[in-house]
Amino acid sequence: MDDGGDRVSDISKVGIVGCGPMGSGLAEVCAGAALDVIVAVSSPESARRGRERVTASVDRAVRKGLTSEAARDALLDRISFTTELADLADRELVIEAVTEDEAIKLDLFARLDRIVADPDAIFATNTSSLPVMRLAQATRRPEQVVGTHFFNPVPAMPLVELTGSLLTAERTVERVEGFAIKLLDKEVIRSPDRAGFVVNALLVPYLLAAMRMVESGVASAEDVDRGMTLGCGHPMGPLRLADLIGLDTLAAVAAGLYDEFKEPLYAAPPLLSRMVDGGLLGKKSGRGFHSYQG
Incomplete structure (x- = not known):
């Protein structure tokens, strides 16, 4: 190439x-x-x-x-x-x-x-x-x-x-x-012309899985992020990363992936949908899975 x-x-x-x-x-x-x-x-x-x-x-x-x-x-x-x-x-x-x-x-x-x-x-x-x-x-x-x-x-x-x-x-x-x-x-x-290309096809299911953990009460957003930064060496936890991307943007990307592949791992959890409905979009709105007020 x-x-x-x-x-x-x-x-x-x-x-x-x-x-x-x-x-x-x-x-x-x-x-x-x-x-x-x-x-x-x-x-x-x-x-x-x-x-x-x-x-x-x-x-x-x-x-x-x-x-x-x-x-x-x-x-x-x-x-x-x-x-x-x-x-x-x-x-x-x-x-x-x-x-x-x-x-x-x-x-x-x-x-x-x-x-x-x-x-x-x-x-x-x-x-x-x-x-x-x-x-x-x-x-x-x-x-x-x-x-x-x-x-x-x-x-x-x-x-x-x-x-x-x-x-x-x-x-x-x-x-x-x-x-x-x-x-x-x-x-x-x-990348081939397919929804999510390379990076998001791998990243989005990971972020959605972190949200499902919070939604089901397995762990708090803080513990999920601390676990992945301190335990796996990631520079940023998945939920803080989702907040940085913008939860509305992430929901739209997930919808595009699900529309193309119909795989459950690409389906946005209800918690994400409700947060977007409520204007809790992450860092740009001041609040998402974490608070950014001030």
Whole structure:
């Protein structure tokens, strides 16, 4: 397999749709690679929050001595925000990082297909569980649609899962692989176009099993997490990791896995569903299996 490491990427103008934790992380690493980045968001308030996320992340890097103030300022200058999707018309690569909802992603790709002018432009989805093939069918260029599953937090996590559908051109996969390795300094593994790809197909059943332990009264959330960190050497317990991912996101990923495979281990336990219904989404809402107030 070509690892893309000996190619200089031909991609210089990147569009990102969405600026939550994932979108802001993507904006940061792309701008850090000296790329021209436009982030499309739904409202001026989303733009403000997104810029604050990026700024806070780069400021932490300055405090840790990982970058200079001048490099931080240059990075931030390379990111612009817009509420108009049409402003992505000249992009060579557009990565969507919107909510894990198939209908929303399908509508977005159909709109991008009409807007982006470059006939060689690549559309990438950061989906955790949805088939790339289904999303690609919303466009007239499915051979240029690929899955690029980054991990949160994007600046710190080295892995990208790269997934082409049965219709994705090998040249598309190679261009994105070179982009991720050469420009973003990421490690890439290729995954088949199946729900969950490689990592989530292994990770999600583990997280759901931890929730079932709590739900059935076998152990508390604190003891489950302490057991896996102190007993197995994991850097983070499964329930604290679930809180970091977002319980709503995890529920959506589990639903996608269960829809494809119909395996009981992928079925979300009732406790997870009730927590999502109640707005207990994990760290981003201040409370999940653990409390993050203050």
